Amino acid sequence: MTALGSEAAPSPRRTPLYEVHQQLGANLVDFAGWLMPLRYGSETAEHKAVRKTAGLFDLSHMGEIHITGPQAADLLDYALVGHLSKVKVGRARYTMITAEDGGVLDDLIVYRLAEDDYLVVANAANQGTVLAALTERAAGFDARVDDRSADYALIAVQGPEAVRILAPLTDADLSEIRYYAGYRHTVAGRPVLLARTGYTGEDGFEIFVEPGTEALHIWDALVKSGEPYGLTPAGLSARDTLRLEAGMPLYGNELSAETTPFDAGQGRVVKFEKDGDFVGRAALLRAAENDRPRKLVGLIGHGRRVLRKGHTVLCDGQVVGAVTSGAPSPTLGNPIAMAYVDGEPDITAGTFTVDVRGRTEEVDVVELPFYKRDR
Incomplete structure (x- = not known):
C-alpha cells in the first residue's frame, strides 16, 4: 500500500534490448527513468575493450x-x-x-x-x-516539434575496430562518412540513420534504429560480425570513464543550469555571428567578455585514492574549487578528475591537493583532455 496522498514511483522503462542485457548478466540500474546496463562484468575490461578493439552500447534511453x-x-x-x-x-x-x-x-x-x-x-x-x-x-515559426523518442532505439559501436566490424553489415562506404556526419543507410538489411559520432574519445558509429523493435536484429548482427575483433558489450560505467578520459563534459556534473558554456570551456559552440537574436545571447555575451572567474581543468592523482564529485580542490592549503567528475583511469593507471577552479590558476606554481574524506591527496593540474586517440 502507498501512503495517503502519495503515488508510487513509475517503474523504469525498458529498452528494446532489455532481454539481451538480462541474458548477458548485466547489472541493470535505474538511470534517468530507464533500466540500463551499468556493467556486464568488469567495467575496466569493458573500458579497455573500447580503447583497444571495440565496445557495443545500448543508448536507447537518449x-x-x-x-x-x-x-x-x-x-x-x-x-x-x-x-x-x-x-x-x-x-x-x-x-x-x-x-x-x-x-x-x-x-x-x-x-x-x-x-x-x-x-x-x-x-x-x-x-x-x-x-x-x-x-x-x-x-x-513555421516549424513543427515532434518527440519521437519512443520510436527509436540507439546502438553505438565505438573503438579502433568499429569500421571493420560494421563494414560487412552496411551498404555505406564508411570511408565516405566523416566525423560528425549522419546519413540514411542500412545495417544488417534494416534502414537506419548511421552517424559517425560518439561519447568515448574513439572512432565509432551511432546507429539510430526506427522502429526500435529492429534493434535486436542489428545488435545480434553486430555481435556476430564483431566476434573475431573482440567486440565487447559495455555499460554506463565504462561510458563514463571513457568520456572522462576524453575530457567530455557530462550534464549534471560539468554542465548545469548554473554554468554557462564558457565556464565549461565550450564557448566555441556559441555562435554570436549568426543573424538575429537567440535565447541567452545577451547573458552569454557578458559571460564571454568577463574574466571567467572559474575554469574547468583536469586533475591527475599521485596516489591511488579515487577523486570524486564534490571533493574540495586546494592550492597551498587554500580552497580554490571542487571536483565535478572523478574515477580511476584504466588508460593512465591513475585517478583522474575534472574540476572547476577559481580564476586562471598557474598550474606550474603552488601545490595542488584534493581533500578526499579528510585526507589531502596531491594532484597535478593539467589541460583537458587526458586522452586523445591516434588519428
Whole structure:
C-alpha cells in the first residue's frame, strides 16, 4: 500500500534490448527513468575493450526530437546557441540549449537529415526539458516539434575496430562518412540513420534504429560480425570513464543550469555571428567578455585514492574549487578528475591537493583532455 496522498514511483522503462542485457548478466540500474546496463562484468575490461578493439552500447534511453518545416533552421538558430542553418545536409553539430540567463539546459547533437528536417538528440534526463523549451520557442515559426523518442532505439559501436566490424553489415562506404556526419543507410538489411559520432574519445558509429523493435536484429548482427575483433558489450560505467578520459563534459556534473558554456570551456559552440537574436545571447555575451572567474581543468592523482564529485580542490592549503567528475583511469593507471577552479590558476606554481574524506591527496593540474586517440 502507498501512503495517503502519495503515488508510487513509475517503474523504469525498458529498452528494446532489455532481454539481451538480462541474458548477458548485466547489472541493470535505474538511470534517468530507464533500466540500463551499468556493467556486464568488469567495467575496466569493458573500458579497455573500447580503447583497444571495440565496445557495443545500448543508448536507447537518449531523446530524439524532430524539427521539421520551412523554418526549422530558423527555429534552431533562435532556440540553440549554435548556427544550425549553416550545417549541411548529412552533417551533425554539437551544441547547447540555454536559458535566458545563459545557464545550460542540456548539451545536444543535432543532425540535419534534409533541408527542412533536423534530429535533435538530448540527454535522457533532460529530454522533457528540451522538448518543452523547443516547443515554447517554436511559437511564431513555421516549424513543427515532434518527440519521437519512443520510436527509436540507439546502438553505438565505438573503438579502433568499429569500421571493420560494421563494414560487412552496411551498404555505406564508411570511408565516405566523416566525423560528425549522419546519413540514411542500412545495417544488417534494416534502414537506419548511421552517424559517425560518439561519447568515448574513439572512432565509432551511432546507429539510430526506427522502429526500435529492429534493434535486436542489428545488435545480434553486430555481435556476430564483431566476434573475431573482440567486440565487447559495455555499460554506463565504462561510458563514463571513457568520456572522462576524453575530457567530455557530462550534464549534471560539468554542465548545469548554473554554468554557462564558457565556464565549461565550450564557448566555441556559441555562435554570436549568426543573424538575429537567440535565447541567452545577451547573458552569454557578458559571460564571454568577463574574466571567467572559474575554469574547468583536469586533475591527475599521485596516489591511488579515487577523486570524486564534490571533493574540495586546494592550492597551498587554500580552497580554490571542487571536483565535478572523478574515477580511476584504466588508460593512465591513475585517478583522474575534472574540476572547476577559481580564476586562471598557474598550474606550474603552488601545490595542488584534493581533500578526499579528510585526507589531502596531491594532484597535478593539467589541460583537458587526458586522452586523445591516434588519428
